[in-house]
Amino acid sequence: xxxTIRLDHVTRRYRDAVALDDISxxxxxxVTALLGPNGAGKTTLLSLLSTAAAPDNGTVEVxxxxxxxxxxxxxxxxxRLGFLPQEVEFPSGMTAFGFLEYxxxxxxxxxxxxxxxxxxxxxxxxxLADRPTIKIRKLSGGQRRRLAFAQALIGDPDLLILDEPxxxxxxxxxxxxxxxxxxxxxxxxxxxxxxxxxxxxxxCDQVLVLDRGRVAFAGDVPSFIDSARGRVxxxxxxxxxxxxxxxxPNRRVRSVGGEPPPTAEPVDPTVEDxxxxxxxxxxxxxxxx
Amino acid sequence: xxxxxxxxxxxxxxxxxxxxxxxxxSVEAHVMGCGSCRGELGRVARGSVxxxxxxxxxxxxQTRVEVAPSVRTARWLQRIGVADSDTVVVxxxxxxxxxxxxxxTLVLALAALAATLGLHDSAQLGFVLIAPLxxxxxxxxxxxxxxxxxxxxxxxxxYSPARLLLWRTGYAVATAVPASVAFGAVIPGDPWMAVAWxxxxxxxxALVLVAATWTDPVRxxxxxxxxxxxxxxxxxxxxVPDAVVTPSTQLLSLAVALAAGAVFARRLLVLRVPVL
Numbered sequence: 001x002x003x004t005i006r007l008d009h010v011t012r013r014y015r016d017a018v019a020l021d022d023i024s025x026x027x028x029x030x031v032t033a034l035l036g037p038n039g040a041g042k043t044t045l046l047s048l049l050s051t052a053a054a055p056d057n058g059t060v061e062v063x064x065x066x067x068x069x070x071x072x073x074x075x076x077x078x079x080r081l082g083f084l085p086q087e088v089e090f091p092s093g094m095t096a097f098g099f100l101e102y103x104x105x106x107x108x109x110x111x112x113x114x115x116x117x118x119x120x121x122x123x124x125x126x127x128l129a130d131r132p133t134i135k136i137r138k139l140s141g142g143q144r145r146r147l148a149f150a151q152a153l154i155g156d157p158d159l160l161i162l163d164e165p166x167x168x169x170x171x172x173x174x175x176x177x178x179x180x181x182x183x184x185x186x187x188x189x190x191x192x193x194x195x196x197x198x199x200x201x202x203x204c205d206q207v208l209v210l211d212r213g214r215v216a217f218a219g220d221v222p223s224f225i226d227s228a229r230g231r232v233x234x235x236x237x238x239x240x241x242x243x244x245x246x247x248x249p250n251r252r253v254r255s256v257g258g259e260p261p262p263t264a265e266p267v268d269p270t271v272e273d274x275x276x277x278x279x280x281x282x283x284x285x286x287x288x289x
Numbered sequence: 290x291x292x293x294x295x296x297x298x299x300x301x302x303x304x305x306x307x308x309x310x311x312x313x314x315s316v317e318a319h320v321m322g323c324g325s326c327r328g329e330l331g332r333v334a335r336g337s338v339x340x341x342x343x344x345x346x347x348x349x350x351q352t353r354v355e356v357a358p359s360v361r362t363a364r365w366l367q368r369i370g371v372a373d374s375d376t377v378v379v380x381x382x383x384x385x386x387x388x389x390x391x392x393x394t395l396v397l398a399l400a401a402l403a404a405t406l407g408l409h410d411s412a413q414l415g416f417v418l419i420a421p422l423x424x425x426x427x428x429x430x431x432x433x434x435x436x437x438x439x440x441x442x443x444x445x446x447x448y449s450p451a452r453l454l455l456w457r458t459g460y461a462v463a464t465a466v467p468a469s470v471a472f473g474a475v476i477p478g479d480p481w482m483a484v485a486w487x488x489x490x491x492x493x494x495a496l497v498l499v500a501a502t503w504t505d506p507v508r509x510x511x512x513x514x515x516x517x518x519x520x521x522x523x524x525x526x527x528x529v530p531d532a533v534v535t536p537s538t539q540l541l542s543l544a545v546a547l548a549a550g551a552v553f554a555r556r557l558l559v560l561r562v563p564v565l
Contacts, residue, residue, distance in 0.1 A: 106446035
């Protein structure tokens, strides 16, 4: 595994609130999921890694460069980075092509022919190649999300940092998106902050879970799922002291955690089960029906 | 299905960019809808342009159609020496700051209107208050009007922040100065008034520019604006409303502008921020 990201005893505060509390971890090539409840520090972590902010303590290194170092060091990181913020508010009056061309210029695509070819490539990658001249305000929510994703793909960056990329995508688009991420994870690094635990099982190699500013889990996906083995059951009624219970597609009640009654049958855990056991249910986490 | 096709000579002239605008548009319109001519264009292009692939050429045709509305602006900017990639940045700034440009022009127009209605003193006071601040406030507006997440993409891109700041300053100056000079010329009083605000305006802008190397330009712009309002108010209190045209004001403004410019250049060196 080639090391892409290294955090060493990083702390970041906002006035009295500690967003990240003395965290250390490393991320290499492949797709890594970043999970955590709202307010766990995910967005703060992404802003540090994308060089938009600096830590109060500790070091953040990306490709061996300090993310809070000199402008030359930050620029070296930025040249290899594709970043998708959680919400992308597009400039008014722009077309899809115009927006992507602007981002391409910011990414130093100075040659006009090559730049236009690159814009068409990423439009094609997100299945918007037939809508380059449409005004962004006329695009649907899912199309805007795909356009936002397209800007992160410009220049085929070695590191993709994506904050909630699948929000607003329909199942078919999510399948295309997952295929794109899997492909990129083979030769680069993708850090995917998400609440959609299905995406983790489908495309991720590693999992990093943040909870209240600290690392609650860092490891590969099978280990993460295994951490819940023997603690997930189905029965006709919920387990009283379970972390979470819900009715599965077979109309039985799936319970995570707690002491099961003798009638409960153990089942194979999922990423979602492991996550719920680790941090408990939160309003931000989608629980599958 | 098309009943006619573009002849080879015209396709070759198109590929070699020898057609005038109307002819190019006609060929483009036909080629976009005619597979046969697209194929022929690819063959001709390979022969006449050499290293350009059909894919590239067809991409150029598509792009030309896609970005047609902004081509004139880009050409004008390129004619005055602006690099093609920078014209994209300038067009983006202009698009985002259209509201600002309209608002600034309206404010100046109101001052001129007041003058034509006989409110000479009010018009002059309004002009002296507003004109020097417009470029400085324009710099702040170019940042304030950029959507937050677009700003995040700018910050995390390798594009030089100093270059972006200078383009935004250039845009603010280029839009504010001609309008201010034009409206200043119709306001009665000292004829120098139409241009006398330029040096104070330069000083205000340079102060915001240098402060922007430490912080968001909006805060320094507000400080500069309040300070300038205080200076103009003090002139009113001392019954010297024409003080802006005096040599002492002009020299002081020049000194402030030069000092701020020197600090700005020094900051870029210290921070190792490339402009190019």
